[in-house]
Amino acid sequence: MAAPSPLPALDDLTPEALIAARPFLKRHAQSGLLLEEVPLNAIADALGTPTWVYSAGTMRKRLAELTAALSGLDAHIHFAVKSNDHLAVLRLMAQGGAGADVVSGGELLRARHAGIAASNIVFSGVGKTADEIRLALSEGIYQLNVESAEELEMISAIASNMGKTADIVLRINPDVDAGTHAKITTGLADNKFGIQYQDAAALYAHAASLPGISPQGLALHIGSQILSMAPFRAAYARAAQLIRTLRASGHSVTRMDCGGGLGILYADEAEASPAAFAGVLRQEFGNMGLTLMTEPGRWLVGNAGLLLSSVILTKADGRFTVLDAAMNDLVRPAMYDAFHAIVPVGPGNNGPLHETDIVGPVCETGDTFARHRPMPSLNSADRVAILEAGAYGAVMSSTYNSRPLAAIAMVDGANWATIRARQSVESLWSGELIPEFLG
Numbered sequence: 001m002a003a004p005s006p007l008p009a010l011d012d013l014t015p016e017a018l019i020a021a022r023p024f025l026k027r028h029a030q031s032g033l034l035l036e037e038v039p040l041n042a043i044a045d046a047l048g049t050p051t052w053v054y055s056a057g058t059m060r061k062r063l064a065e066l067t068a069a070l071s072g073l074d075a076h077i078h079f080a081v082k083s084n085d086h087l088a089v090l091r092l093m094a095q096g097g098a099g100a101d102v103v104s105g106g107e108l109l110r111a112r113h114a115g116i117a118a119s120n121i122v123f124s125g126v127g128k129t130a131d132e133i134r135l136a137l138s139e140g141i142y143q144l145n146v147e148s149a150e151e152l153e154m155i156s157a158i159a160s161n162m163g164k165t166a167d168i169v170l171r172i173n174p175d176v177d178a179g180t181h182a183k184i185t186t187g188l189a190d191n192k193f194g195i196q197y198q199d200a201a202a203l204y205a206h207a208a209s210l211p212g213i214s215p216q217g218l219a220l221h222i223g224s225q226i227l228s229m230a231p232f233r234a235a236y237a238r239a240a241q242l243i244r245t246l247r248a249s250g251h252s253v254t255r256m257d258c259g260g261g262l263g264i265l266y267a268d269e270a271e272a273s274p275a276a277f278a279g280v281l282r283q284e285f286g287n288m289g290l291t292l293m294t295e296p297g298r299w300l301v302g303n304a305g306l307l308l309s310s311v312i313l314t315k316a317d318g319r320f321t322v323l324d325a326a327m328n329d330l331v332r333p334a335m336y337d338a339f340h341a342i343v344p345v346g347p348g349n350n351g352p353l354h355e356t357d358i359v360g361p362v363c364e365t366g367d368t369f370a371r372h373r374p375m376p377s378l379n380s381a382d383r384v385a386i387l388e389a390g391a392y393g394a395v396m397s398s399t400y401n402s403r404p405l406a407a408i409a410m411v412d413g414a415n416w417a418t419i420r421a422r423q424s425v426e427s428l429w430s431g432e433l434i435p436e437f438l439g
């Protein structure tokens, strides 16, 4: 099990150091913290808190940067919808030329609804249902990423029955340790994902003989928040080797889906560089005549979102700062011991720093966003921004403790708009029924 990465030195976590490292944030003496050109206080005044805020400009810039790094390769970006499935985010990705990587019928229909062409959608996932496979085939998506021999038989039967041929790639499990948190590593033989490397060649040959199946290539995804290029290189080298073996036995292999996983800055990490990543792709797959796909989620949207929250109260002489956001909104700290930078919105809040535990109001000790975090003294109604909440943030929220889903806003330059209204309390039970026998 990979240990959680060690926490950075407290000196690097002062609000000013955290803001300085993030070009999309600025501190304004009168308005407080700005995301792009929009004061976060204006959004909080209008929508209340907790509220997610996404920076369209940052998402666009990241997509353009990755696209530029991949230029010269026949490589296509399929945004991992699971990281942030909001329609506005998917629309922005489509406008920037990205397709989608989906893992459920729901994500597939969302991507289509947001304007992503079926021919730009790949479908991953270890347990696609028959209904989801039928949906994918009737929509005519680009490919299904097959994760087992059993799933291959299912797709063959369904496609044949529909009179269709499914373009598939086999997701191999390269047995490479991505060195990330144990709960988000996916490419070890022990993980539930993909087809064991040693079984893949025989299964590819079998796929070629099945009705309704047209094998196009391979896929892999080794994990998430990967900062070093070494695990990517090791996994892709194994895939390239397998492709050479398959071709030597007469099989056609035209596509390689390289998965997602590029890591971002949370605390003081050097984030994964798109240029270095593209270099690895060139080195391992250049000159092989393959169409390459990547499935980034976090790298495109993670830094571009924050969770805006208000202080309810501080207690025990400031030892605990209780926010109106909680683990039901952003679960990553509770679930993965994840580090999220937290900065005061201000204006003001720039006095001396002292350590405080920043917690939510949910009735669990795990509802803690940060321990011993250096912050200026905060009072009731002061606001803070929990950073790097654009990926695996709102999508992982729940309504635990009957807390409605938070509002979401998007800023773009000096403009901003609500992109999801706060859920009403009544809608929490709107689908519930009290059976007659209870009277």
Ligand code: LLP
Pocket: 080, 082, 083, 101, 124, 125, 184, 186, 221, 223, 224, 225, 259, 260, 261, 262, 295, 296, 297, 298, 299, 332, 336, 391, 392
């Ligand atoms: N492709 C496949 C097949 C995946 O399973 C994933 C993520 C991605 C692409 C996108 O990976 P990314 O580029 O975002 O690293 N909830 C966790 C992360 C789970 C990732 C699951 N798979 C977290 O909050 O850290």
